[in-house]
Amino acid sequence: MSSELNNELPLLEVKGLKKYYPFKQGLFSNKVGYVKAVDGLSFSVNRGETLGIVGESGCGKSTAGQLILQLLEPTEGEVWFEQRKLTGLDQKELRKVRRDLQVVFQDPYASLNPRMKIEDIIAEPLRIHGTASKGQVRDTVIELLEAVGLSQHQMNRYAHEFSGGQRQRIGIARALALKPKLIVCDEAVSALDVSIQAQILNLLKRLQKEYQLTYLFIAHGLASVKFVSERIAVMYLGKMVELAHRDDLFTSPKHPYTKSLLEAIPVSHPREKKERIILQGDLPNPANPPAGCSFHTRCPLAQPICRSEAPEFRQAASGHGVACHFPL
Template sequence: MNSLISEERPLLEVKGLTKYYPFKIGPFSKKTGYVRAVDGLSFSVHKGETLGIVGESGCGKSTAGQLILQLQEPTAGEVWFDQRKLTGLGGKELRKVRADLQMIFQDPYASLNPRMKIKDAIAEPLLIHGLTDGAKLRSRIIELLETVGLSEHHLNRYPHEFSGGQRQRIGIARALALNPKLIICDEAVSALDVSIQAQILNLLKKLQKEYGLTYIFIAHGLASVKFVSEKIAVMYLGKIVELAQRDELFARPKHPYTKSLLSAIPVSHPRETKERIILQGDLPSPANPPGGCSFHTRCSFVQDICRKEAPAFQQHTDKHGVACHFPL
């Protein structure tokens, strides 16, 4: 299991989570294979912790977030939240649990109804779950807006009247409305300017400290993931290839793919130099992944066994695990 050793019971446990999408071609729509979007993920997240999930576009990290929230039904595997199995739940039972599981989306404008005033967008989850109404509802909405750096003056505005950063703050306020235990941040800052990204990241850390929140932070780059995460999982073609404590991962990356991602982080000083590792070739298709190690087609350390046999995920220390035949 791709999880770091801990004596505490995790808030979230993911076991062998898999999602295959069948694809069909031809006039009779004959099924010819599967797109392996998520291929056997296993990890755990403890209360108050942030797990960063990083990887190239198409690696399956956003799909993994949707599977955890049961927005999609997994092909196989289990999701356990607060010692309760989520996979297989439906209807009212799932709705009760949903109050504790929320998501902040990549595009804050697309996640907000353009015809709905901000006060109504934030009120919607509260009304659905029957948590408050009347004067208390308005008071709660104002409280949430002020928590994320907005004010009562924004109540009657529509999404198009806000900047991208402000819209993302509204998305965060809506995610906080039900006092969740776990929030999945799906590329929550990637569509924002760099200066606004820093503001939102600082806000997320502040809210985590104040409310004891647990995050899964999904992103392309390791720079923002490093800032907010205690633990980082590196995904490639639907699988976790490395999972480690943040400082351990940055100091001693063991997978060649992780090392290439680290080399892409810009240097902090103009006189500082760093070797840039350029991966050769494109990311293989999840509909036709290479045999053996999925990374062998782009790896400069490839050997015969890599082409024939997929490496098992192994714990090298209690802080570091990797799926590689020849870890660095």
């Protein structure tokens, strides 16, 4: 197969991905059901693209990221990376693939070993995978620190000596160490101040061009997702309810849940007003999700069919997909 054709194929494909956690009750801890953290997720990510995944806390977006990275074993479904099936690989084969799959975590302090100097934290992947000689490791660490806006004079410090934004830069440098093809940014800016968020988002966009990276950007802040993503997927109770190009999603949302999320974004002028879809009730218990459409208990547009029949995810020729019986 020619390299030209390979470039046209998705870098990452997720097919029917599910992750169910059994829960038990009673004196004898009998299994009574499952928490459906991820329930039938399917999408693809093109090479060099940023796909944003948004949704409320508990919707399963971070679990989806861990399943893709094979940090969790899926209950069902497949993950394909460069036309290679990752699900089911043994640890030896998976270790080779992990050089191309890296992650930037939400908490930049908890993800860094407080007992290790920054030089050792960034160098650790290089030493584990043996991708650089002993003499090259230090030069590579310096190069990575400078790439993320830090100095080689800081490499002998510990994580607690840095600010939150600087720690996240260190986490990004570590993720870049093995020259990956895909980076999962799991709430990578959520724990940072707004001004620092902007700096990290700009850094991620610059590094994407310089290192030819592909991002899966998981977040609950729509503003940050819009800034970095070409396409955006919206999740609700473990399922994808809408997937579209960034501009299409923001100008013409098809799912009532997506529309409610967009309308919750604060307006820039105090006199500017919006017609809002007000969600009813609280997020349902994922251990006992509603029958039919999982969103119908909060949807002001719900009809009888929504309570009995789950909508199929349908994708138009434009690439705009939605799971709703009565799309907007």
